[in-house]
Amino acid sequence: MPADAAPTSSPPAGPTPPGAGLAPADLAAAAATLRDDLAEAGFTVDGVERVLGPVAAAALHREQAVPARRALRDRHGDPAAVLATLFLLGGEVPRRALDAALARTGADGARRLGLVEAAGAGDDDAVRAVVDLRPYAASDAAGPVTWWLSSDLGELATGRRLAPDHVLGAGGASLTLAQVTVRTPVGRVLDLGTGCGIQALHAARHSRAVVATDISRRALGFAAFNAALDAPVPADGEHGAAVELREGSMLEPVAGERFDLVVSNPPFVITPRAAGGALPEYEYRDGGRAGDDVVRDLVTGVGAVLAPGGVAQLLGNWEHRRGVPWDERVGAWLEEAGLDGWVVQREVQDPAQYAETWIRDGGTTPEREPDAWAAAYGAWLDDFATRDVEGVGFGIVTLRRPLDGGRPTLRRLEERTGSVRQPLGGHLAASLAAHDWLAARDDAALAAERLAVAADVTEERFHAPGAPDPTVVLLRQGDGLGRAVQASTGLAALVGASDGELTVGQLVGAIAALFEVPADDLAGELLPAVRGLVRDGFLAPAP
Template identity: 40%
Template structure:
């Protein structure tokens, strides 16, 4: 276990500030091309850019590129932290007259905020022969970054980061919460998270224990969690990914228990995985995890992997060659479990939960497989706002009485295929050009109805005008319009007229 005392971390922070080892400093020294190559896992351009780069170059080569550097150069880079102290604390490891990083410490930024994150070395920077331990602590990976982007940043009083790992979710929570609590079952994770918080001068309350046990009896305004969501047999090879629970029971546990730890109106956001089993709808499966009572829930499925791809991906993640004897044995055990449990695929995505005041919550499960650029966090806030509006106005009478308008980010796309008599079979599709880029196909009458949505008159009046112009029955048009507009409001493609100033 590293011995990263406050004194050692304070001196390390002073050294980093002195040499400019931060996100801006790294980019400036590497240059745009080498930095982009490093992000792709191609270190050679960065190695060349840091030659003769002084103390900052030494720090980059050690912590970002996994190079062993001359002891004298490292001494200069880490001053005023003595080299002997850095080695004694488990920050560095000596190799003859050279020194290499024993921990990963890398800059991480978001907007105007910039931090250092302490974690274990990943496969790219770990020397040959350094195995991944069972209590390995991941750094800032793609999963944690995706949760960062999917998390609401509204100002709150308290945030719980459950299963904090290296502490990256808590770092981001510190930008919008008055109080942050971080828990983990792993003592090593808590030690590295504590180092992360000390380096960045951020006050976070730390607690040890499984799942919600460390905060039993407490409630928070927001809970964020990147749990060990890998599904398969009930085992724990690596604490960061394996829960010890079979199948998707870890995700089910989180969804079931999280709402009871929220204040009224509080939200929870987490990554989760779920099984796609033969003869079972995944939406029914995840909705069945919810506790009884008023909980609004939004399950967003971002991907579905077939069992073979899923197993191969996670074997490689742990450093196993799927072609080796050990890799094949582990793959066989995993695939046998999937086959015995009728698993056809594994879904992955985001879950937003809110403790609502109503007796019955709104539960929506939907696919969001397309690529999009905007972060999902603001969309989750907007989704909950739209849920509130639909709870009050979502009945047939409420929608037909509402004055609605097409959102400025909604565009109409039209497609046609060439037939015997020219272009025909038009397809009309609404496309939201911001957020998650929702799309809805609508018919010709729907297009004409939306054309009148300027917020000037109730939807009922627009339906009646369309009925007169098209010769359709107004009651049948209204019956078809209500569910369509309910979905368009839910996805932010049509908004209440009173929200126009918010656009």
């Protein structure tokens, strides 16, 4: 927003989602034409990078538009520059420029789709975007995708706070969820709280049916347009699904149904419920519950719609309350759910950091609106104080219904705040499979197996100056969660010799003879560690 612009206290509701009112066949045809035009115009992630340059592109990712506007001001004839000016920066372009950039759709077609509005019918009359339309490129566990996504224009383009019914595009949380989701081909997928539809689009590539729900009718409208525009291609040549959209809150629209995979980027933001009007409520992030109840209720309730063996993956926040370890509190949710559970905490913010993050997210800053900023900040801190909240965790929750209806066997809560190798979905799927493989084998059966070290595993040895033997041996994982395991000399020797030729038991026996220790004692030390290495992908059954 320009420095001299007055903030809008009550932003107007957003525009009608693109494609609204068109018959399905007409929407499909118009979307296919637009898709071809966008591709031919070079309006892709790489194309935008090209016209902006690396400095302006990086600044735009930080929501700073000045470098991008400077980079584009003299590129009126470049179709990608025209579309970036229009849809990414909220700038106006002449009708003739849009007609040239979208060769078949043209300004009139874009207007009929609900993407733009024009000041007039003349070639030089200004056209401006009424929705955000931007290229999207990502890789999930099923491979790379290149799409375009529509959503509501953001604060950078409109210069005002977000509207309460704002439909968000694909942000960092959306990309994270898409990358960590298991992409094993399945029958039915549920995208709970679909928003603009990005998770449903990813799921449609590896499933036979996708149901996407949202409480926001506007969000479902954007999701419908995006599904028509991107028409996801099956990743395996066999699966591939249309997206069925349903309106409703949380699990209500699918009560009594069963799904093989549930994905959700729910409205998990912890928002003060008694703020006295100090805080605008945003549908995309505020689930209307106190504290972290939205995430708790989803964790404890999603099992009702999971088929046997079905997996649910979601993002969430949880409160760290004074005197209660976070893993104990969230672990109680897993116990109540009665499902296999694996929670990875990726970040922790203190109450002040958390408040600042989400006040700014809605478009309020202390520079422009000091009174509104202070009121919202105080409301958040007061709310946290009522529950003795010392911090807020953010992370990934993976749940699974046991196949045989028996008791859960997986209960894992850990903190991994370092960098990870995305996409992570394949690693998580392999770890779940390894857990099942291990659960079926006691120590005797494990000792009879042949294992091989994973290709991404390296060994690091640290020596004191002049010492012949290492003081520390680390096994480091280059893929997945990037774990590092401190290994004893015996474990390092076993991993180093794990090439699939000898069984675990044979290796333990050989190492025991070399170290001149009882084989049974060494097995008691090494077999639990071997289980951990198999579970985490350092070792795997030899082919």
